[in-house]
Amino acid sequence: MRILQVTPFFSPVHGGSAEVPYQLSKELAKRGHEVAVYTSDYKLSSEYINSIPEIEVRSFKTWLGMAKFFTTPGIVVQVKKTIKNFDIVHMHNYYTFQNIIVHHYVKKHDIPYVLQAHGSVATYFERGSLKKIFDAIWGYAILKDASKLIAVTPTEAERYKSMGIREDKIEVVPHGIDPTEFEDLPRRGEFRKKYGLNDYQSIILYLGRINKIKGLDLLASAFTGLAGDFNEAKLVIVGPDDGYLPALERLIKQLKIEEKVLFTGPLYGEEKLQAYVDADVYVLPSSYEIFGITVLEACVCGTPVIVTDRCGIADIIDNQAGLVVPYDKNQLQDVLQHVLSDDQMRQRLGNSGKSLVREQFNWWKIAEQIENVYRGVQYG
Numbered sequence: 001m002r003i004l005q006v007t008p009f010f011s012p013v014h015g016g017s018a019e020v021p022y023q024l025s026k027e028l029a030k031r032g033h034e035v036a037v038y039t040s041d042y043k044l045s046s047e048y049i050n051s052i053p054e055i056e057v058r059s060f061k062t063w064l065g066m067a068k069f070f071t072t073p074g075i076v077v078q079v080k081k082t083i084k085n086f087d088i089v090h091m092h093n094y095y096t097f098q099n100i101i102v103h104h105y106v107k108k109h110d111i112p113y114v115l116q117a118h119g120s121v122a123t124y125f126e127r128g129s130l131k132k133i134f135d136a137i138w139g140y141a142i143l144k145d146a147s148k149l150i151a152v153t154p155t156e157a158e159r160y161k162s163m164g165i166r167e168d169k170i171e172v173v174p175h176g177i178d179p180t181e182f183e184d185l186p187r188r189g190e191f192r193k194k195y196g197l198n199d200y201q202s203i204i205l206y207l208g209r210i211n212k213i214k215g216l217d218l219l220a221s222a223f224t225g226l227a228g229d230f231n232e233a234k235l236v237i238v239g240p241d242d243g244y245l246p247a248l249e250r251l252i253k254q255l256k257i258e259e260k261v262l263f264t265g266p267l268y269g270e271e272k273l274q275a276y277v278d279a280d281v282y283v284l285p286s287s288y289e290i291f292g293i294t295v296l297e298a299c300v301c302g303t304p305v306i307v308t309d310r311c312g313i314a315d316i317i318d319n320q321a322g323l324v325v326p327y328d329k330n331q332l333q334d335v336l337q338h339v340l341s342d343d344q345m346r347q348r349l350g351n352s353g354k355s356l357v358r359e360q361f362n363w364w365k366i367a368e369q370i371e372n373v374y375r376g377v378q379y380g
Helices: 016-030 046-050 074-085 097-109 125-145 154-162 190-194 216-224 245-254 269-278 293-300 329-341 343-360 363-379
Strands: 002-006 034-040 056-060 088-092 113-116 148-151 170-172 203-207 234-238 261-265 281-284 305-308 322-325
Touching (some): 002 097, 016 034, 016 293, 016 363, 088 363, 097 125, 113 125, 148 154, 216 329, 281 293, 281 329, 293 305
Parallel strands (some): 034 056, 148 170, 203 234, 305 322
16 A cells, blocks of 8 residues: 555654554555655754654645644645555554645545544643634544544544544554564663663653653652652653743742752663663653653563553553552652552563553564554445
């Protein structure tokens, strides 16, 4: 098949919403499909594009990025010229300029498409009013005209249904990881050595975008209450600022824990793996999270995880690879204290997490499911 992946961003700094089209495109290419990606140039380097020569990546200049609505006028001419060359189109995210343009031309040329919203159908936080306008003018039509809608969890499937989508148009396909990237893990201690942490300090790791939605205020507050043997614990926050870093730094100063918190900025490749391997526990404390690929990454590195019950992945990992807690400071604090105190529990959760992810969430298996969705759309 000739497949077009359309995404508003493709750079790894954007987290899971960019990781999915990247990994999916690579795996589909391995399976013999011709794959192209149309995206914005926002924070996208030529080196990153050149690292995947098997995929045709066309990035278009971003003229405006207000509220992450990356406007790329250059895509109009390209889509008008090439859209009829594709057998199927896969749109990623929902609230995007690219979807507006591509939707117009796939309808004109009767090209089937699927939409994978990555949790962005829900209206929340500061973009609520803008997204309501988008829904009314373009969004409902984009959803209605899709041949299939891909939900990453049953929770997201329910969100589609709340927008008026029939259940038979929705396919639930989880996110995944590439297990080959985690086959040769670094030795334990490399991250600690680099950042001057001793072997006896417990490391509580968060890795992801520094965004208000990620619940880092909850994690910082819970971390403040750790007592006893964990007075020397270190809270390590890894990831790019996504608008919330100044507020988080102010909170950490108010809590008087500046010396116990380490900000590393974003880490990739070997450095990211070093952080996972050296962490005693990984925490995803989000107030809203449709899935959480970083949880899978932590699991495959053998690191036990704690997530809030507002994370879509919660049901998958509960008591298998980690623990699920309500979105509550005191309960998160209690579970952190408990997990850090129990070496056998951490080892059990770490081992079962590795097996779970490798068996159920590798990109080869995920791409096969997506491929079947495409074939169903094409051939009924």
